[in-house]
Amino acid sequence: MNQLQLQQLECLLVLAEELHFGHTAARLGCSQSRVSQLVSGLESRVGARLVERTSRRVALTRFGAQFVDEVRPAYAALDMVFTNARQRAGRGTLCELRIGFHGSVYEEITLAFRRLRAEHDVAVMLSEIPLGSPFQALLDGRVDAVVVELPVHEAALSIGFRFPPQDQLLAVSAAHPLAARGEADIEQLANLDLLHRSGDAPEYWMNARVPRATPAGAPIRSSTGITTIQEGLALVAGGEHAMLLCRPLAQRTLREDVRYLSVDGLAPSQLALVWRTEHAGEQLASLAELLHDEFAADPPERLPACAAVS
Template identity: 65%
Template sequence: MTTVSATMHQAHLQQLECLLTLAEELHFGRTADRLGYSQSRVSQLIATLESRVGARLVERTSRRVGLTRIGAQFVTEVRPAYRSLQRTFDRARERAMRGALAELRIGFTGMVYEEITGTFRALHQQHGVAVHTHDLPLGSPFTALLDGEVDAVIAELPVHEPELTVGFRFPAQDQFVLVHADHGLADRDSLEVEELAGFDLLHRIGDAPHYWKAARTPPATPAGVAILSTAGITSIQQGLALAASGEHAMLVCRPLVEHHARADLRALPVRGLEATSQLGLIWRSDHRTLALTALAELLVDAELN
């Protein structure tokens, strides 16, 4: 460490605060009262700072207290930096008292829709919390959350893990089956849920719980007829490509259909799977913060409006 750096580090904040207050009060007694120090402590802090700077900063006589020319210049230059540092500490203390974060790390297993990003902007504008999104493996929605790599995830329900909490449930959506545009059933207006037994449905690859994967790709129809699933996917785009190949089909929700319209794919509503797909804002039960609660409340407001 250089001598200059050592000197700067030794100029404690107390010394700077004392000099800046003295520059306003121009009176050792009033400065002491304002800071809650004794007058001798104020004199000691000023003398120590002068020793660090290497010059007299304050002129003191029996009749008046004033700054030297060097002292006045030093105060002018250091005051903005000190106030900026003070504001930074105040913001950090306020966030700590609220239990809030300067940022939230939110994981996604699919697209981040406009309705959700609008809520993220509101969270930043109203609460000063920035959201940073993280792409998660399609079939592993909870691992990063449980490992502490993200603060919350927006993923498909259900969630049965006791260590996870659903802070907000998005509106439930109908499910569709995506097939190639030339598929023999592509001209139908809709399908019955039992007809899923005639498709080879794509499943998610990952370490998600079995119950969660079964909710995405049911192993059988409600009547108990087995549903074939010979291929897995790790991303939505991979699923769309495989469905477009004509060899497989994929169950998807309405928002995905609306945001991924393609001429080579046909989305058929599945009767019996109405309002069965639902996203949730999920966080660790032992890591709920006011920032996460604020985000959940904003999502509620957005839904009501």
């Protein structure tokens, strides 16, 4: 992500708070035309209108509000990482962990990151990894650990912390016959075309995301792969496909054209902090302990377990 893209995101986040181009320009120390230019540039990159502009008011579009909700936690975490990294670099005491993740890193997880910086003088650098490639960046040494969904059967990898399990939900089009029922049975998955992740993940991991068959043995169709969460939701909204995803993600990606259904008989999903066994060290062990402290103290409704499509 280059400097211009970061400026575009910062501009949109400030505009989402101010809902006024003049006030946003004042906070950013630039002109109103520059604010408009940055927002327009971001809309071009995203491929959708994020802000409704009239002579009387400024408002986020429905898509823009959802985009802001998804971007804000990751941007805030990244901003804090850079701020603390600069401070520690100035003191010559910078330690750093590179953490890979799928989709989003929610606020609850960043609490442990902040404590790691404050209590152990270790900065966390976040790196989004492809939905269908949970382990390659870790095995290649491009990151020190990843927060990904279980299972993990790779001989070179170890699980440092298991997040609390979370229900998986079924995303279908609002026009789908199942949408009116509000729930589904696991055997009904055989009547759907479930989206899967495109990538180099091991077959056992892919099968855990989208099972090959129902418990009764009926085959489950999965003809199409996706590379992003938003791509998946757009395909679901079109009515030809369905998608499995965890409850916390569903709660953060509400759309009027998509319904999320509980699935009777479907096993929950679970995230884990995973690292290379031979490179486990004090910093990663400290992070695992902090995550244990944070989640042991949290009530169930605050526990995040999925950072991406299941």
